[in-house]
Amino acid sequence: MSKLFRAVILGPPGSGKGTISERVASSFGLKHLSSGDFLRENIAAKTEAGVLAETYIENGALVPDHVMTRLMLPRVEEMTRHSWLLDGFPRTLAQAKALNSTCELDIVISLNIPLETLKERLRHRWIHPASGRVYNMCFNPPRVQGMDDISGEPLIQHEDDKPEALVARLRHYKDVAKPVIDLYRAKGILHMFSDTETDRIWPYISSLLSTKIPTDLGDAQRATTH
Numbered sequence: 611m612s613k614l615f616r617a618v619i620l621g622p623p624g625s626g627k628g629t630i631s632e633r634v635a636s637s638f639g640l641k642h643l644s645s646g647d648f649l650r651e652n653i654a655a656k657t658e659a660g661v662l663a664e665t666y667i668e669n670g671a672l673v674p675d676h677v678m679t680r681l682m683l684p685r686v687e688e689m690t691r692h693s694w695l696l697d698g699f700p701r702t703l704a705q706a707k708a709l710n711s712t713c714e715l716d717i718v719i720s721l722n723i724p725l726e727t728l729k730e731r732l733r734h735r736w737i738h739p740a741s742g743r744v745y746n747m748c749f750n751p752p753r754v755q756g757m758d759d760i761s762g763e764p765l766i767q768h769e770d771d772k773p774e775a776l777v778a779r780l781r782h783y784k785d786v787a788k789p790v791i792d793l794y795r796a797k798g799i800l801h802m803f804s805d806t807e808t809d810r811i812w813p814y815i816s817s818l819l820s821t822k823i824p825t826d827l828g829d830a831q832r833a834t835t836h
């Protein structure tokens with residue numbers, strides 16, 4: 611079997627983690643695991659973790675570390691046979707240390723996007739809750755206003771993208787993320803990208819991954835997952 615590839619994408623809410631992860635997953639055949647999507651699935655299914663997490667998310671706060679690690683580490687451990695990209699986890703130093711103890715990462719992508727850009731994007735973010743598809747009324751609008759392109763179902767806004775919760779989330783992000791970024795920088799696996807546009811960042815990420823991911827990985831993994 612070819613070597614597996616493990617990556618994490620870090621960045622504040624609205625920095626484009628989900629958008630870039632989707633591109634990575636489809637171009638390189640990695641599995642994309644988003645902590646936000648997984649939390650929302652757990653909330654919808656009213657699991658124990660979902661019920662615990664719901665109030666924190668509504669208030670724009672981070673879900674406590676012990677809830678997150680109990681939720682995410684088993685998912686990571688299930689993917690031992692796959693290459694993957696984690697999006698939204700780890701977000702704190704405690705989570706990063708917990709992840710460290712279960713696996714070794716190859717690469718960490720960190721998105722550094724100006725605050726004003728983040729606020730503007732999140733105001734216009736709409737999602738299709740059943741699939742997690744993300745739209746932006748300016749950047750990638752749906753074909754029919756307010757409706758998902760594939761299912762035709764209505765789009766909604768996350769409670770935590772609404773202005774009251776948003777400012778609190780962005781404020782906290784920086785403090786919490788710094789030690790995580792420092793940890794990965796010290797390990798020599800951090801790659802930081804700064805710009806206001808995903809389309810300008812993507813070519814750099816794509817060529818970086820092309821040099822790191824074994825060439826047969828995409829095909830091999832696609833063949834096993836479809």
Ligand SMILES: Nc1nc2c(ncn2[C@@H]2O[C@H](COP(=O)(O)OP(=O)(O)O)[C@@H](O)[C@H]2O)c(=O)[nH]1
Nearest residue numbers: 624625626627628629731735745746749807808
């Ligand atoms: N205007 C603009 N919007 C973008 C760009 N990249 C992503 N978006 C939108 O910004 C919002 C946040 O992106 P998302 O990938 O969900 O970020 P995440 O919160 O880091 O996962 C979504 O509505 C995206 O469609 C960009 O380069 N320009």
Ligand SMILES: Nc1ncnc2c1ncn2[C@@H]1O[C@H](COP(=O)(O)OP(=O)(O)O)[C@@H](O)[C@H]1O
Nearest residue numbers: 622623624645646667671672673678698699701
């Ligand atoms: N690793 C994590 N640790 C703590 N809370 C988390 C984590 N991942 C997601 N959350 C919670 O879920 C919310 C939504 O996550 P997500 O969809 O990843 O946000 P965004 O895409 O806006 O960055 C976060 O605001 C936070 O409350």
